[in-house]
Amino acid sequence: MSNEKLAINGWQEIGFIAGNGTANAPKAYSFTDKNLSAGRYDYRLKQIDRDGKYSYSQTVEVNIGGLPMTLELAQNYPNPFNPSTRIEFTVPEGGRATLKIYDLLGQEVATLFDGETESGRSFQTTFDATRLAGGIYFSKLQFNGKQLVRKMLMLK
Numbered sequence: 001m002s003n004e005k006l007a008i009n010g011w012q013e014i015g016f017i018a019g020n021g022t023a024n025a026p027k028a029y030s031f032t033d034k035n036l037s038a039g040r041y042d043y044r045l046k047q048i049d050r051d052g053k054y055s056y057s058q059t060v061e062v063n064i065g066g067l068p069m070t071l072e073l074a075q076n077y078p079n080p081f082n083p084s085t086r087i088e089f090t091v092p093e094g095g096r097a098t099l100k101i102y103d104l105l106g107q108e109v110a111t112l113f114d115g116e117t118e119s120g121r122s123f124q125t126t127f128d129a130t131r132l133a134g135g136i137y138f139s140k141l142q143f144n145g146k147q148l149v150r151k152m153l154m155l156k
Contacts, residue, residue: 073148080153
């Protein structure tokens, strides 16, 4: 029995468990996918018969790490930064979100995310400020008529 996990570019085999052959009594199998980051994962099993024929189970969705089902914009890391920093956010439900960066004068300097989101998933992006001057910047997450803002400091 092959265990598979949906990767960004398609299904990825993550393990193999030998079957017990033909049996009249039900058999239980288990597999642990270790060292996972928080997020949503899709799994399926591939049942391989002795003659080489195979079939797939239905996909099972698993949320790992108890991600909050709330609108959250984490403080960038590192902060202060030079010249790039990581920004992470979550949303309470599926929908369209935007994450933009503004300078101290309120002018938009970058759009880091503009797209559809899913609840129970952490979104991470990197802000590369190589071409910008040092100073104070703001990350602003907008979702469903709400917004969150965090202050960031770039040192050059």
